[in-house]
Amino acid sequence: MSGLPRPLAALAAVTLLSGAAAVPVTAGERTPQAPPVDCRAVKCVALTFDDGPTRYTAPILDTLQHRHVPATFFLIGPHALRYRADVLREYRDGDAIGDHTVTHPRLIRLPLARVKYEIGTAARQIASVTGRRPTLFRPPFGAWNARVRAAAGAEGMPVIMWSVTARDWKYRDPPRIEHRVLRLVRPGAIVVLHDRYATTPPAISSIVRALQARGYHLVTVPQLFATSTGLRPGMVYHHGP
Template identity: 40%
Template structure:
């Protein structure tokens, strides 16, 4: 089953994300980054509706093939101030692939995101979290920093809104990066309650670039 950072000045200078969250200083307030892999999918617009209504931002790692299928959703994601990263074109297990295959997966996704949104992605997340020094070296050739996570909800397996919400609340911590999937309907269903409870607990829900603050994601480096 499909699993599924960089400052505003590096990736989104002049973008909605930079404008909206520039005032959030995660060194002074309690921040948390919600990240979503594998989209854009059928349920992504509904998730974007929730995030827009709640006035929070997230980070989306996009599958190139799905960007090509739903370019308007990718454009909307960026336009509404969310951060975007590369999640390969067909979602393969990269450490099992030849160098040329890895390069093709990253390059074609870079092109798909650029064509759809005008953005040159500078971060990526390896499918299934499967990575090694070779993958990181090849990603560096495309100016990509690797973004992992501090906790995964396993929403793709749970498939239950209440359990997914409970997982998020259990994993939430200051400066955390949580992994979810916008292609899981139950995750989208759980999101209004998740956001409300996290806000109640004092969290500022921000993009990964905002979470890093003055730090810089460097190409070929893995975070967090």
Template identity: 40%
Template sequence: MRLGEKPGTVVGLAAAALLFVGGSVPGSVSGSSTGTRTVPPPTAAPTPTPTPSAPPLKDFQRPVTDCAKHKCVALTFDDGPGDHTARLLDMLAAADAKVTFFVVGEQAVHYPDLILREVEEGHEVGNHTWHHTQLDRSSIARIHKEIDGTSKAIERILGFKPTLMRPPYGATDARVAKIAKSRGLAEIIWSVDTDDWRDRNSSIVARRAIRGLRPGAIILLHDIHPTTVDAVPAILKAAKKRGLTLATVTDLLGGNPKPGKKYMGE
């Protein structure tokens, strides 16, 4: 997602204020792989936190795909959850495909049931910062808040913290890597960018993703765009035809991505 493409969500929830350490932060940066925009700090009084309908999944054991035996590809979906995530999950369930969702903290507190469903259905949830902030242009304090707030939000919903983090825009530096390592988070970039934020055409998005389908690939998509979700059936069909297995990033990387290390995919 790029400049101006992220739907406006305002952190007005008590969870947002409490989990985002230090309270609200002025002038957040939002968007996706390139470009920035300034968002004013929230002014509305906090409202009660929505609670998930199911208990946390602290002891949940996600099914594992052995990518040493299968030709695995990782589809990754950023910036959600959103209004189109449930429909995407239906498609993935029908195809028995597993993916990784890199969620934005301010979205996660609005859609806790979708976060739960993602994990219950065998998918993986990673940290994509609170406001989709470009971390390599941020202060140390801001980096801490963006990462920690989202990890705490995920832990509050699921009962455990994420182990993966995708820096917005893929923008990272030594400071971000050090903080990610201290938080037990591997940095996940991508090897295939579908540019689905720019071209809201499902055929174009599907074609770009299918062209990048190869063992070891990490493909960037966004579940906040309906056109991207519309492209998924064609991607799933092509992967199956090529004998590829759609797996989570952690499984693609052999089950043990190292905190602080940056992974690009093949």
């Protein structure tokens, strides 16, 4: 835990103004490096966190804030409604926010109408908090097919997979999570972690420090692709340049 919660005044202003409709807040406070990083020219890595927010999100945000780095969060819609302050903090800090469905199903088993519901409804739930629709989609369990791509594309979202999985859902052991990420990471990596287990936040500070010591720039998923291919709705991405 580090420092005080950031601009309480800003948050208060949002709360006062929001009423029925969410009001966009200014994003980008924790932007990593200025001018923007060119991930074709330097080593980049994008840490991503799925399934939140939960009570384990805030300690991760504290660490990211302390290290002045952004991440990408793929939110479950009802969790976003329950942990609104954490979603607003992610947005305000300059983290990227993606859609991770309403009920976290294995979408490839579902008919198109249900797939559309899962993606579209979660997008609206997230937007009701931030005032902006998410621009990224990650399918639960990484399970996608043509229907999932089409439904994400229809919502204007690319499908974001990963190149490194921390297996934090399995190990529940901070040193083991850390070692696995640091062993597998390569320039352009998208690393999947989860902000739903107590054992993940304690691993994050060491991971960030070790990556920075190796010369990595930590970026959001959109930043990872900003100077190369960009991200196109309905396309699937596993790693950056």
